[in-house]
Amino acid sequence: MFNKYLPSFLLDNKELVEILKVSNSEIKSIDNLIQDLYEQCFIKTATWGLKFWEENLDLKTDISKTYEERRSIILAKLRGQGTTTKKMIQSVAESFVDGIVKVIEKNKDYAFTINIESVKGFPYKLDSLYNAIDEIKPAHLGTEYNLKSTTKDKVRFASITRCAETITVYPWTPKETHVKGKIYIPTTNTNDFETTTIYPKGGN
Template identity: 30%
Template sequence: MSRLDEMTAYLPPFLTRLKEMAEVLQAEAPEFERQNNDIFDLTDQLFITTATWGLDRWEKILKIPRESGDTEDMRRLRLISKMSNIPPITHQAIEQALNRFLKHPSAYVRMFPGEYRFYADMELDDLQHMNELIETLEKIKPAHLAYILRAALNETLEIKDRVILNDRRYRKVSELKVGYSVTLNNNEVVLP
């Protein structure tokens, strides 16, 4: 069905019999056809696989120099290759991203591959831009990984005297009975 036939189908029958209306439709049908073609051509430029004259814009956006003698197919392949080149995110890349937000680069990332998570350790004194740090971490980390941010004081302890560490486990409420102590076991460790 031609554009003229489509436009005529929208009108009531008594208008299509008028000579003036037939002439208006004859004049405007080619214009509407050109406008439709222009709209489809413009939307084709939004996608690399269908772009023609829009390839120049894509090359400018992706900073790819155009070489003389390239065909459109070759230019498209180069653009698609550039867009699909996403570098892998490693623990070093995450550390570098985190260190940008710290006063003194202290981030340390420890991965747990089988558990699909990682720890991001950093010094407590370094934290200043937490919102930006978390936003960046959410953007760069793979979607399937969970993470735990752990801020601590990374200082070495020097033991001069004898230190006793107590490792106590307490009973649950359901385990308490009259005469039992509250602690389940009380282990002491003496550090020299």
């Protein structure tokens, strides 16, 4: 971490390099702790810090529930403060599902319907959702739920065509063997020269 801020000639010092290694390790650990603490300040990333959110909102801490469900309960509690309206009910329901939520009022029947369409399914039981809605809705109104889970996946089809051919070769021995071919034998003509000298020269 500090290496890039130092002159290159200092990195030739073995003792300094070892000190930097230890320092970098400690600083990295501190940085991880700071990042972890920072994440506890936000509901959607908090883990061990959820209990402080729950204490602040007078919610019971139930460690048997997943982090995701506990976060949803906390968000629902925050969104459910104030006068109950159609928009509030929708917002509270959206705390528990990742999808489309619609609230349909049925004033003549003194009830309302919550239509929930999720594209990722429902990762846990929705008892916490039902309890959160019951807590904020007017006591004289009934509630109906229509849950729809639409999941998407890739399906691949493949086909293979297999064919085979069998060739049977029976033993066969030829009686005669004939070989045909052309043989070229190159020849050449040579020229010979001979000179004869008779001694002594001259005389009759």
